[in-house]
Structures are given as C-alpha cells and as structure tokens.
Amino acid sequence: MVMKGRCGIGVVASVAVATGCALGLLAVGAAAQDKPAQDKPAQDKPYTVVDGKVDKGTYNGWRRYTEACLRCHGPDGAGSSYAPDLLDSLKSMSEDQFKEVVVNGRQNVTSSATNVMPPFGTVEDVMLYLDDIYAYLKARSDGALDRGRPERIEQ
Numbered sequence: 001m002v003m004k005g006r007c008g009i010g011v012v013a014s015v016a017v018a019t020g021c022a023l024g025l026l027a028v029g030a031a032a033q034d035k036p037a038q039d040k041p042a043q044d045k046p047y048t049v050v051d052g053k054v055d056k057g058t059y060n061g062w063r064r065y066t067e068a069c070l071r072c073h074g075p076d077g078a079g080s081s082y083a084p085d086l087l088d089s090l091k092s093m094s095e096d097q098f099k100e101v102v103v104n105g106r107q108n109v110t111s112s113a114t115n116v117m118p119p120f121g122t123v124e125d126v127m128l129y130l131d132d133i134y135a136y137l138k139a140r141s142d143g144a145l146d147r148g149r150p151e152r153i154e155q
C-alpha cells in the first residue's frame with residue numbers, strides 16, 4: 001500500500017516537534033477540504049486487512065489506541081459510559097474532523113455531567129501516530145476488523 005505521510009519520525013523528542021506536527025496536520029486538513037472521506041474510492045482506505053490480518057500501521061494504531069484512548073473510549077473503540085463510541089463517530093466524521101478533536105480536545109458543557117476529551121496536540125506518542133490510530137479505528141468502524149488484538153500481515 002501507499003506510504004502514508006508521517007511527521008517527525010526519527011526527530012529528537014520535543015514538545016515543539018509534536019506541536020509543529022499537529023499544525024502540519026491541520027494545514028493539510030484545510031487544503032484537502034474538497035475531498036470528504038466518504039467519497040474516497042475503496043483503494044484509498046487508510047488500512048489494509050487481509051484474512052483478518054492488518055498492515056503494520058493499522059497494528060500500530062491498535063497499540064497506540066490501547067495505550068492512549070482505551071481508558072476512556074473503551075476496548076476496541078466501542079465507547080464507554082464516559083466517552084463516545086468512536087466506531088459510530090467515524091461513520092459520520094471526516095478524517096480531518098477526527099484529527100481536529102484529538103489535537104485540540106473538546107469539552108461537553110451542555111449536559112449536567114462534564115465529560116472532557118483532553119487535547120493531545122503536545123503528546124508525541126499520539127501525534128506521531130495519529131494516521132495509524134485513525135486507520136485502526138476506521139477499519140473497526142467500517143466493519144473490516146474484529147474486536148481484540150489484531151494479527152499482522154507477514155511481510
């Protein structure tokens with residue numbers, strides 16, 4: 001599959017790098033606004049699943065999701081009593097909208113309870129692998145991938 005754009009891999013760890021990376025993602029997002037995710041052809045999917053096994057990026061996305069997001073969004077992206085089901089979210093959300101929320105966070109102030117989605121714009125382990133996290137969740141959302149730890153395609 002096509003190489004995916006990644007920022008900052010191999011660059012010395014620093015908050016400045018992570019922030020620059022986040023801004024880069026947003027800039028790319030703005031430029032690509034005329035291409036809604038839903039209209040993309042099938043070969044443009046951000047993940048590869050063959051016989052239930054996934055490409056390296058999607059596997060890494062599962063790992064990163066498990067480390068950074070699972071405690072609120074539940075196992076396999078399926079939601080919890082605290083945070084929404086991201087598999088549902090990605091059925092209507094574009095990749096750019098998804099990344100915007102992860103970078104900047106969001107607070108639900110309309111309900112009686114206050115649920116906070118923390119901003120990850122300066123968290124390197126999330127920003128560097130945001131494409132992978134999106135790919136993993138998109139595969140789950142599309143029904144292309146089952147629950148649980150995925151197996152990797154041999155390479």
Ligand code: HEC
Pocket residue numbers: 065068069070071072073082083084086089098101102106107108115116117118120126133
């Ligand atoms: C501390 C708990 C917490 C963590 C950790 C967390 N989230 Fe969230 N997230 C939330 C809450 C709560 C909301 C709902 C915010 C609201 O009401 O607007 C949310 C909302 C979202 C949304 C918007 C969903 C929608 O339908 O609008 C996305 C996308 C999202 N989170 C992705 C992630 C990703 C990816 C990670 C891991 C990198 C992550 N979240 C980690 C609590 C969390």
